[in-house]
Structure formats: C-alpha cells, structure tokens
Amino acid sequence: MSNFLAIATVTEVLRSLLDEATAGSVTELQIDVTTDRPDAINTDDGRAHVNLFLYQVMPNPAWRNAHVPTRRGDGGLIDRPLAALDLRYLLTFAGDGGRQVAERLMGAALAELEARPQLSRNHIREVIQAQQISKPFLALSDLADQPELVKLTQLPLDLEELSKLWSVFFQVPYCLSVAYEASVVLVEAVSAPQSPLPVRGPVPPEGHDGRNLYVDPLSLPEIERLEPEVAAIGSTLRIHGRNLVGELTEVALEGLTVGALPDDPTSLLIELPLSTPPVPAEALRAGIRTVQVVHPKLLGTPPEPHRGVESNVAPFVLRPSLVAVTLENPAPDVDGTRSGELRIEFDPPVGKTQRVTVMLNELVTASPPAPPPNRPPRAYSFDAPSRNLPLEPDSVTEIVIPFTRVRPDDYLVRVRVDGATSELGLGSLPATPTIVQYVSPAVEIP
Structure with missing residues (x-):
C-alpha cells in the first residue's frame, strides 16, 4: 500500500503528464503548468497557463471496507488502517483568447489523458526520480507499489455543478476548465498491528509436532x-x-x-x-x-x-443398451392393428424412479430402402408403467411395456431412459446387400 505521500505524488505525476502533453501545443508563448488555487493564476502576464487543483477527496466505495475491522474489541490494532480515496482535480486553462491559447492547451491535455488513462508504475518512478532536487520529499513515496493502478476519468460536470465549484473562489473570473478523477489511491497508516504469541497446543506424542497445521497451494482440480x-x-x-x-x-x-x-x-x-x-x-x-x-x-x-x-x-x-426384446401376448384389434407387450432387457439396470419409453420405427426392407410412396414410415412410442412404489425393487434389468394399435410389420426398437436413447445397429438386409442402414435391434409384429 501507499504511505502518506500518495496524494502529493498523484498531483505531481499529473502535473508532469500535463507538462509533457502541452509542451508543443503553444510554441509562441511560455507555458506554466502549476498546482495552485485557480485564484492564484495571473492571467495578465502574457503567458499560457495550465493549472491542476485538487478540489475534493472522496472515499472509494469499492475499497472503503476492504480492511474492516482493523481493531479488536479491546481497541488493539489487528491490521493497518487503510484509506481508499478518489481524488478530484480541476484542470484550468488560460491564455490569449485571440489566439485560442486556452482551447489549444485543453485539446492537447485531453488528448493525452485519453491516450494514457492510468498512471503506470514506471511513469510514477520516473517522475519521483526527476524531482529529487526540486521536491526531495517525494523520494519516500511508494505509490508505484500499491496493488491498484491509479486510473483517470473525466467527470461530467454540468453547468450548475461547474458554477458551484467556481463560486468557491471569491471574485475569480471563470477560466476554461474540466474536472478529472484519479482513482483509487490507497493510503496506509504507519501504525503497526500487535501480534500475539502463537497458541500452544497440548504436549504432542513422540515423533509428532502436535500442531496439525496444514498449508496447501490453491490449485483446484x-x-x-x-x-x-x-x-x-x-x-x-x-x-x-x-x-x-x-x-x-x-x-x-x-x-x-x-x-x-x-x-x-x-x-x-x-x-x-x-x-x-x-x-x-x-x-x-x-x-x-x-x-x-x-x-x-x-x-x-x-x-x-x-x-x-x-x-x-x-x-x-x-446410453441404455437394449440387450433383448421379446414380443408377448400379441392380439389383433378390430381395425387390423395389434396390441400386446414387449419384454425388454436393459443394460444397465433401470431404477424404479426412471422414466422409460420404447420407440418403434418401421424397418424398410424395399430396394432401395424407402417408405411406401403413399404414406410416411410408421412410428410409435409407448411409456412404461410407473414402478415408483414401495414394494418395487430399486432396479430391474427387464421391463414389460404394453403397446396398442400397432400395424403388423417389422420394427426397429429403441428405448429412452431419462432422456438418453439407445443406439441402433448398422448393417445390410438380404433385399439390399450393398446398402448400409439401421437393421437392429428389431421385432416382428405379425
């Protein structure tokens, strides 16, 4: 975390950034980049001015409770207090209005801040190194080592907010200005937490340290x-x-x-x-x-x-596997269809709470394999009776499924258990020995 010099360091790094950005924007005038109050700017000295003024400091909502609590119930310190701050700056530009000096300075500054929206660690160290003579107190700053980079965001101040801000400066004429926020700056107190003695466990058995403490790297499978x-x-x-x-x-x-x-x-x-x-x-x-x-x-x-x-x-x-299928009790219906039962053997066994459906699809034996021209291929599906009863076994390998109103024919058989469907076997039929199609498992309903 950063020490108490973090705020001053952010201000100086921003001043350096603005100095670099505006250096070539107004070549005919000397440019002063300062960090004073806006009422300290002398707009009548014939120079171009860029002023950076820290006008408000706000707690950062994302970090404000990161180190809470910092004290025990008796007041003893358990962690270093941390202030997470958002710094709000007013950037003011002034100069010869006839030559649009303020506008040129603002354009150069905003373009640079848009291109470099955060303060890099290397830039912070370079600024501190460059100010060793003029501002030696910054040498103790450790802003570059804080875990979060300081990010710059333009604040959308409307006319009313801008008027209230400038009204703070007594009898100061308005200058072209824009507001920016630097977030987040983490300022840590120098107070050292008190570390208690470790808890001593019972006397360990011989050959064991007795602590049973384990430290593992966080590498989850x-x-x-x-x-x-x-x-x-x-x-x-x-x-x-x-x-x-x-x-x-x-x-x-x-x-x-x-x-x-x-x-x-x-x-x-x-x-x-x-x-x-x-x-x-x-x-x-x-x-x-x-x-x-x-x-x-x-x-x-x-x-x-x-x-x-x-x-x-x-x-x-x-997938369920259909081991065997047997036709039982076939009986003709009045419309020429058939009713009966299919005894199906499963692998793996079927639990009594699982939903089972048998599906019949007409086995096309013509050459080439195609359904009759006057109708689509026949297809039927029938649900197995519920077995979720107290006296039923937890799992079975055979289930008898009744079917009704099925036209006599040869059918491919599939089963679906809880949404998983069994596979069909590929092969060729005597009528079409050169054509590979689904051929098994199958059942004949006479």
Whole structure:
C-alpha cells in the first residue's frame, strides 16, 4: 500500500503528464503548468497557463471496507488502517483568447489523458526520480507499489455543478476548465498491528509436532471436457482437465466415490471405465450423469482421509443398451392393428424412479430402402408403467411395456431412459446387400 505521500505524488505525476502533453501545443508563448488555487493564476502576464487543483477527496466505495475491522474489541490494532480515496482535480486553462491559447492547451491535455488513462508504475518512478532536487520529499513515496493502478476519468460536470465549484473562489473570473478523477489511491497508516504469541497446543506424542497445521497451494482440480460426451456401458470415460491429481485422487460419479483408478492418472487426463467394478452399480444408471474429481486430505494424528477440494461438476449422457426384446401376448384389434407387450432387457439396470419409453420405427426392407410412396414410415412410442412404489425393487434389468394399435410389420426398437436413447445397429438386409442402414435391434409384429 501507499504511505502518506500518495496524494502529493498523484498531483505531481499529473502535473508532469500535463507538462509533457502541452509542451508543443503553444510554441509562441511560455507555458506554466502549476498546482495552485485557480485564484492564484495571473492571467495578465502574457503567458499560457495550465493549472491542476485538487478540489475534493472522496472515499472509494469499492475499497472503503476492504480492511474492516482493523481493531479488536479491546481497541488493539489487528491490521493497518487503510484509506481508499478518489481524488478530484480541476484542470484550468488560460491564455490569449485571440489566439485560442486556452482551447489549444485543453485539446492537447485531453488528448493525452485519453491516450494514457492510468498512471503506470514506471511513469510514477520516473517522475519521483526527476524531482529529487526540486521536491526531495517525494523520494519516500511508494505509490508505484500499491496493488491498484491509479486510473483517470473525466467527470461530467454540468453547468450548475461547474458554477458551484467556481463560486468557491471569491471574485475569480471563470477560466476554461474540466474536472478529472484519479482513482483509487490507497493510503496506509504507519501504525503497526500487535501480534500475539502463537497458541500452544497440548504436549504432542513422540515423533509428532502436535500442531496439525496444514498449508496447501490453491490449485483446484478443473474438468474441461469429457470424451465421449455420450457413452455406453463398458466404454471408457476420458476426463480432460487441469490439476486432476492430488495427494489422494478420487472420482465421484453421481456423488458416489469410485474405487481405485486404473493405471497412473496424469494431471491432465483420467480414464474411468464405465463398468462394475470399479464404478458402483447404483451410479451406472442410464440418462444424464455427472462426474467430479475429488482430492481428499489426510489430516490428524494418525492421518485419516477428510473432505478436501472438489472440481466442477461435468455432465455426460450414459446410453441404455437394449440387450433383448421379446414380443408377448400379441392380439389383433378390430381395425387390423395389434396390441400386446414387449419384454425388454436393459443394460444397465433401470431404477424404479426412471422414466422409460420404447420407440418403434418401421424397418424398410424395399430396394432401395424407402417408405411406401403413399404414406410416411410408421412410428410409435409407448411409456412404461410407473414402478415408483414401495414394494418395487430399486432396479430391474427387464421391463414389460404394453403397446396398442400397432400395424403388423417389422420394427426397429429403441428405448429412452431419462432422456438418453439407445443406439441402433448398422448393417445390410438380404433385399439390399450393398446398402448400409439401421437393421437392429428389431421385432416382428405379425
């Protein structure tokens, strides 16, 4: 933070900046760049004048409570008090009106302040170095070391505000002027906080310091992407990211911790087989699943795993696999359609709260494969009955789904579990041996 010289340093750096900006704008007159009150400017001396006047100091709203509280209940100092300030300056320009000296000076100054809207650390150090003889007191300034750069912003003063500001100066004629704010200036008190003695713990066991203090760098694991985004049972989920490996590394799938990871994961990649083991069976449910990397911490004496840091949660889709489909109890309807049941075997098992839908699409066997010209291909979907009852098992591998009013034909079968849809198999039919199309799984409804 800055010491008590910060305000004076900002004023001097701004004066130096205005001096550089206006040096070549009025070549026929001597230019005086000062930091006096506006009523101290002698506008009749035949010179050009640029004056910088600090007329108001305001607390910075973003930083004003950054170091609160600074004292304990007994009044003892626990942190150095910090004043976060916004400095408001009035820039005044004066000179021969017939040659528009004030306007030329203002134009040069505003252009420079627009091009350099903040006071760089190097510029501050250069100004302090240049003023070692004329203003040696600035040598102790540490404004260049404060964490925030001082930024310059023009204040939009309307006519009323400008009139009130100039009315402060008794019987001073108005000069062309503009207001700027320098923010933020952090002024820290020199008071030193009182540091108490460290707390002594109980007598530690032999071979241990007894403190159980742990310091870790803030390097949270981060999952950047999953590959593939749509996975199936038996495939491998590749977790890409940063800082994925810690002292202990675990992967949580749907909040359930996976056991030992295969091989040696790196800090950029973890490979997770989607199978049982290592993944708990209850975590492998079809639908939109979530995965997270967890770094437990070994704490205490003796060391035991405790909750540590966790990565962001990344979603992926786990497809259901249709193992087998069987037609049961087909019966004709009066309109020539069929009703019955489809017994479907799933992998992974389906939980009793999951929503299941079976979808039938007409299997086109013509050559070339195309639906009849007089109608679109037939398609049906049927929801499985709800199983969310107390006596139902938590998961099943087979579900019987009734269907009604389906035209006799061959149909491709897909299932959708919580929004995740099973895959269809590619192949060729006897009628079209050279054409690859969806051919399985299929069921015939006679």
